[in-house]
Amino acid sequence: MIALSDDAAPPVPHRKLGPGRLVIASHNQGKVREIGDLLRPYGIETVSAAELDLPEPEETGTTFAANAELKARAAADLSGLPALADDSGLCVEALGGDPGIFSARWAGPSKDFAVAMEKVHDAILATGPDAGRDAHFVCALSLCWPDGHIETFEGRADGTLVWPPRGEHGFGYDAMFLPLGATETYGEIDPDAKHAISHRAAAFNLLTAAVF
Ligand SMILES: O=P(O)(O)OP(=O)(O)OP(=O)(O)OC[C@H]1O[C@@H](n2cnc3c(O)ncnc32)[C@H](O)[C@@H]1O
Numbered sequence: 001m002i003a004l005s006d007d008a009a010p011p012v013p014h015r016k017l018g019p020g021r022l023v024i025a026s027h028n029q030g031k032v033r034e035i036g037d038l039l040r041p042y043g044i045e046t047v048s049a050a051e052l053d054l055p056e057p058e059e060t061g062t063t064f065a066a067n068a069e070l071k072a073r074a075a076a077d078l079s080g081l082p083a084l085a086d087d088s089g090l091c092v093e094a095l096g097g098d099p100g101i102f103s104a105r106w107a108g109p110s111k112d113f114a115v116a117m118e119k120v121h122d123a124i125l126a127t128g129p130d131a132g133r134d135a136h137f138v139c140a141l142s143l144c145w146p147d148g149h150i151e152t153f154e155g156r157a158d159g160t161l162v163w164p165p166r167g168e169h170g171f172g173y174d175a176m177f178l179p180l181g182a183t184e185t186y187g188e189i190d191p192d193a194k195h196a197i198s199h200r201a202a203a204f205n206l207l208t209a210a211v212f
């Protein structure tokens with residue numbers, strides 16, 4: 001028998017998602033649209049947190065997974081339905097991983113991502129003339145059942161940042177993110193092309209393999 005160390009979390013057994021409505025526990029239209037696209041082939045009936053008038057929980061976690069879990073748990077508790085939450089963000093290597101879990105907060109109360117992208121650009125410049133532009137997106141997806149059972153899946157997409165931002169597609173930081181090996185930013189490619197390579201799709205593929 002293999003002894004587990006005290007801090008090793010026991011594996012969460014997977015559970016299959018049955019028929020019925022699923023709450024998309026996000027107040028971000030861009031994410032709700034992308035998760036809706038990713039779920040469409042599975043014929044799952046969805047309703048968003050905004051449509052159910054659910055409050056936005058305070059994101060007090062220190063990791064993407066912890067924040068995804070608290071958002072999924074809050075929506076499942078309040079709705080009595082299974083809930084899928086997404087916590088994601090842009091991590092810039094030269095900034096020690098910032099803005100990371102604070103990616104939404106860098107856009108301020110008016111959620112202005114032109115401002116947030118400029119802050120990222122300025123922060124990189126402030127680190128020095130040779131600052132690298134490597135970055136990655138992370139997406140944690142948590143699926144919580146009304147009885148509290150919860151499963152979390154994490155995906156990542158690597159790339160570099162361009163300046164100025166390019167493209168009108170997508171949301172958030174998409175217009176400054178050039179995926180590894182690509183010539184067009186997430187803001188320039190169409191949604192299907194983003195779904196083929198994105199951090200959200202990577203997390204979603206792990207989720208679908210486990211719960212559908
Ligand atoms: O918490 P919810 O209600 O889901 O919505 P949010 O916008 O606050 O979402 P997060 O707390 O997860 O913050 C992540 C931010 O990172 C950015 N982000 C996440 N995924 C992205 C993507 O695929 N493309 C561009 N930006 C992304 C986006 O601007 C988000 O606001």
Ligand SMILES: [Mg+2]
Nearest residue numbers: 056059087104
């Ligand atoms: Mg948020």
